[in-house]
Amino acid sequence: MLAIKHILFPIDFSERCCHAAPFVQAMASRFGAKITLISSLPAVWQTGLGEGATIPVDINELKRDLEIRLSEAFVREFNGIPVQRIAEIGDPAAVITRFAHTERTDLIMMPTHGYGPFRSLLLGSVTAKVLHDTECPVWTATHMEEKPSPRKKSGGNILCAVDSTPQSVPLMQWAAEYAKSTGVTLRLVHAVSGVVGWPERQLDQEFEEALRNDAREAIEGLKRSVGVTAPLCVGVGEVADVVRTEAEGHDSELILIGRGILHETMGRLRTHSYGIIRHAPCPVLSI
Numbered sequence: 001m002l003a004i005k006h007i008l009f010p011i012d013f014s015e016r017c018c019h020a021a022p023f024v025q026a027m028a029s030r031f032g033a034k035i036t037l038i039s040s041l042p043a044v045w046q047t048g049l050g051e052g053a054t055i056p057v058d059i060n061e062l063k064r065d066l067e068i069r070l071s072e073a074f075v076r077e078f079n080g081i082p083v084q085r086i087a088e089i090g091d092p093a094a095v096i097t098r099f100a101h102t103e104r105t106d107l108i109m110m111p112t113h114g115y116g117p118f119r120s121l122l123l124g125s126v127t128a129k130v131l132h133d134t135e136c137p138v139w140t141a142t143h144m145e146e147k148p149s150p151r152k153k154s155g156g157n158i159l160c161a162v163d164s165t166p167q168s169v170p171l172m173q174w175a176a177e178y179a180k181s182t183g184v185t186l187r188l189v190h191a192v193s194g195v196v197g198w199p200e201r202q203l204d205q206e207f208e209e210a211l212r213n214d215a216r217e218a219i220e221g222l223k224r225s226v227g228v229t230a231p232l233c234v235g236v237g238e239v240a241d242v243v244r245t246e247a248e249g250h251d252s253e254l255i256l257i258g259r260g261i262l263h264e265t266m267g268r269l270r271t272h273s274y275g276i277i278r279h280a281p282c283p284v285l286s287i
Helices: 015-031 059-071 092-103 125-133 166-182 201-226 239-249 273-279
Strands: 006-010 034-041 044-046 054-056 083-089 107-109 138-140 157-161 185-192 232-236 254-257 284-286
Touching: 006 015, 006 092, 015 034, 015 107, 015 166, 034 059, 034 092, 059 083, 092 125, 125 138, 125 273, 157 166, 157 239, 166 185, 166 201, 166 254, 185 201, 185 239, 201 232, 232 239, 239 254, 239 273, 254 273, 273 284
Parallel strands: 006 034, 006 107, 034 083, 107 138, 157 185, 157 254, 185 232, 254 284
Antiparallel strands: 044 054, 138 284
16 A cells, blocks of 8 residues: 655755645645655855865854744645654755654655756756665656646656566556556556667667567566556667657656666666656656
């Protein structure tokens, strides 16, 4: 049984966090979850007078100011939802991951901080560390500069990117349960590598089709083994490109991926997790 009862929402009071708030509200309402707003600041400030030059700050005063600002954050947006607010002094990524582990949060929701034309190249350092170090699902959205709004709470569709290995089975099951719990339609997508440099395009096409068929057969077998009935698209090309194209083609409201442990090689999909997140046209939920 899928249980999302505690959502951690790290905030830095940026415009992108404001854009993420409606998604957090919608997720909490869907699952009857409480929300923890957490914000942190470093105990020293860069002076701008030279590399590594810092000045100490009054930690107590800094924390009091942060608590006041946090107490006023998203009061209207989260009206009717249980909310706790936590202010900490320290490295933001460490504060977030420590709280998530200690309190066993079910979901972390945070926008990334790759901006404008650099979005396809950058992933915010705090978000990257949280994705790497935490064990619970993490919701991210690189497209926040486009000021998206949450889709309808039911009747939409979600896309789950899978590989053809047994490691994708728990992800399929999680995605199927999420779709059932939220009343959305689930679709699966898988990418196989294209063939380049062959002398005859006909041979390319035949080989690519064989790859597609082999992958489809393997994934359909995995689906049957756990009773997942979602339709499957098998595309050819780079993983992030195939996932983005499929999400755009079906106007998906959410992409689900299995990130595993990102510094380890656990299948082609997991080695492309950051690429999927950076290029996604909608939020990504990394399981």
